[in-house]
Amino acid sequence: MDQDYLRALLEEVRDGAVGIDAALARLRHLPYEDLGFAKVDHHRELRHGMPEVVFGKGKTPDQISAIVKTLLANSRNVLVTRADDPAAARLQSEYKENIEYFPASGALRFWRDRTVRGKGTIAVVCAGTSDLPVAEEAQVTAEVMGNEVDAIHDVGVAGIHRLMQNRERLTGARVVIVCAGMEGALPSVVAGLVSAPVIAVPTSIGYGASFHGLAALLGMLNSCASNVTVVNIDNGFGAGYSASLMNRL
Numbered sequence: 001m002d003q004d005y006l007r008a009l010l011e012e013v014r015d016g017a018v019g020i021d022a023a024l025a026r027l028r029h030l031p032y033e034d035l036g037f038a039k040v041d042h043h044r045e046l047r048h049g050m051p052e053v054v055f056g057k058g059k060t061p062d063q064i065s066a067i068v069k070t071l072l073a074n075s076r077n078v079l080v081t082r083a084d085d086p087a088a089a090r091l092q093s094e095y096k097e098n099i100e101y102f103p104a105s106g107a108l109r110f111w112r113d114r115t116v117r118g119k120g121t122i123a124v125v126c127a128g129t130s131d132l133p134v135a136e137e138a139q140v141t142a143e144v145m146g147n148e149v150d151a152i153h154d155v156g157v158a159g160i161h162r163l164m165q166n167r168e169r170l171t172g173a174r175v176v177i178v179c180a181g182m183e184g185a186l187p188s189v190v191a192g193l194v195s196a197p198v199i200a201v202p203t204s205i206g207y208g209a210s211f212h213g214l215a216a217l218l219g220m221l222n223s224c225a226s227n228v229t230v231v232n233i234d235n236g237f238g239a240g241y242s243a244s245l246m247n248r249l
Contacts, residue, residue, distance in 0.1 A: 120174025
C-alpha cells in the first residue's frame with residue numbers, strides 16, 4: 001500500500017465511488033496486521049517507499065506462505081530472501097506463474113509492478129563465480145524495488161583486465177554494488193574508477209584465513225577509496241535495498 005494507492009482511494013471517497021466504511025475496511029490493517037506469530041508491517045511502503053521484505057531463513061513454509069498472502073493483499077511486489085527449497089516449492093505450488101525463484105540465493109519474488117522508479121542504473125559487480133549467490137540477491141532486490149540493473153560478473157582483481165573491459169558500464173552506473181570474498185580488494189579498485197557511491201559486500205568465500213568473510217569485511221572497511229560504504233557479510237539484500245534508496249534521490 002503506497003502513496004498512489006492511498007491517493008486513488010481518497011479520490012474515490014471524494015467522488016462518492018467508495019463509501020467511508022468501505023474505505024476504512026481497506027485501511028483496517030494499517031499500520032500492521034497481527035498474524036499471531038508475525039506482525040506484518042503494511043505501513044512500511046508509506047514510510048520507505050518500498051514494501052516489507054520477508055527474511056525466509058528460520059521460518060516454516062506455513063509461516064512464509066501466510067505472510068506472503070497478507071503482503072500480496074496490499075502490495076503488488078513482494079520479496080522473500082533466504083528461502084529454502086521446501087518453502088519455495090510451497091509458494092510455487094500456490095502461485096504458479098506469478099512467482100520467480102532463484103535457487104542460488106534463495107530469493108523468491110512476486111514482481112507484478114515493474115515500474116522503474118530509479119533515476120539511473122545500478123551496477124551489480126561480483127569478483128568471481130563463487131560470489132554469484134550474493135550478487136544475485138542484490139540484483140533481484142534492486143530489480144523488484146524498481147531499478148534497472150546491469151550485472152557484471154567474474155571481474156576480480158586476479159584478472160584485472162576483465163574489469164577494465166567493463167569500465168564504460170561501471171562509469172555509467174549511478175550506484176555500484178561490488179561483491180567479493182577472499183581479500184575483498186575489488187570494491188576499492190572499482191571505487192577508484194567511478195564517481196558514484198560504491199556499496200561493498202564481503203562474501204564468505206575464501207580459504208581458512210578469510211575467516212568466512214571476516215578478512216574481506218575488514219579489508220573493505222579499511223578501503224582507501226572514500227566513496228566506499230560496507231554492508232554485512234553476504235548481505236546482498238542490504239546492498240540492493242540501500243542502492244535502491246540512493247538511486248531514487
